[in-house]
Amino acid sequence: MNQKITSITAQKRPGRFNVFIDGNYAFSVSEDVLVKFRLSKGKELDAADLEEILKADNLSKALNKALDYLGYSLRTEKETRQKLAKEGLEVDIIESVIRKLTEMKLLNDSEYAKSYVRTMAKTTDKGPRVIANSLREKGISPYDTEDALLEYPAEMQMENALKLAKKTVAKSKKKSFNECNQKITQTLLNRGYSSELASQVRQSLNLTRDDNQEYENLRLLTEKLWHKNSRINLTKRRNKIKAALFRKGFDIYECDRILDELENAEADN
Structure with missing residues (x-):
């Protein structure tokens, strides 16, 4: 059974309209949907028309959400899908939005990747492997990632x-x-x-070793560790300190000499 539109009124929200059937509020649509289906007072709609109109309006609302999201920054397809999914939209609506955005050239993973690499190269100290990992997490394909990294000579x-x-x-x-x-x-x-x-x-x-600075660094660290481990048995204390200094790349023989001095000074006290 067909139903007749009895009036259409504008909402306070710009671009949205309320549609009344037989004097009662039936649904609201965007201006795009209103124009697309030529909705006007007196137009008759059947059940199939209503289903198609509501589906188109859902798509229109989803597209607007996506456009708002893209308005802040460039996004990848994966990021956009995730955002729309969080809004509770159905998969078929999400895929339709993605196709529409791609047609509008607002989604382009290849261009996104190139722009991302250029920005990272100019504004951060990150190397290509870290950047490539970030692109992978954003859903960029290996091919587009490899191509984009050419922007980082x-x-x-x-x-x-x-x-x-x-x-x-x-x-x-x-x-x-x-x-x-x-x-x-x-x-x-x-x-x-x-x-x-x-x-x-x-x-x-072309770094060169400064022997005086190296000895001073060793001496200061050895003294610090010596006092820090003062409660440990002397033999274990020396071995623990030497192991720590060896791991830090210091000369173990110079370490022994400083430890001997510290041990003698402690014995004298």
Whole structure:
């Protein structure tokens, strides 16, 4: 049985309209749906028409939610699907929205990935592996990721890695020369740079060991550990301290000499 639209009124919310059938409120639609189905006073609708109209309006509302979400920042297809799913939308509606956004060129994982890589390369100290992992989590395909990483050339990687290495050196003044080098390598690897690049960075820094500084760092750390472990049996105390200093890259023979001095000074007291 057909039903006749008796009136259509605008909501306070811009772009939304209330549709009345036989004098009673029936449903609301967006302006796009109103125009698409040529809804007007006197138009007759059957059950199939109503189902199609409501489905189109649900799609319209979902699309608007997606457009609001995309208005803040570029997003990937995966991120957009997850956002719409959290809104409680059905899978078929979500997929229709994704197709529409793709047609509108508002979703493009390939372009998103390139833009993301360029931004990360210019504004962070992250290496390509970490960036690639982030793209994978965002749902970017391996092919698009590999293509996007071309936006992060070797020269820029070297420049960023070198800056990061210099910061690491500045923070490692109290460490042994060996530990400082290890710290540089580990930091670069953790940030996503390759071991080959880490080696190139160390060579570029051309760090040299300062024997006086190395001895002073060893002496200060040995004294600290000596007092920290004062309640331990002397033999265990020495072995524990030597093991700790060895792990930190210090010369074990120099350590023994300093421990002898500390032990003698303690005996004299």
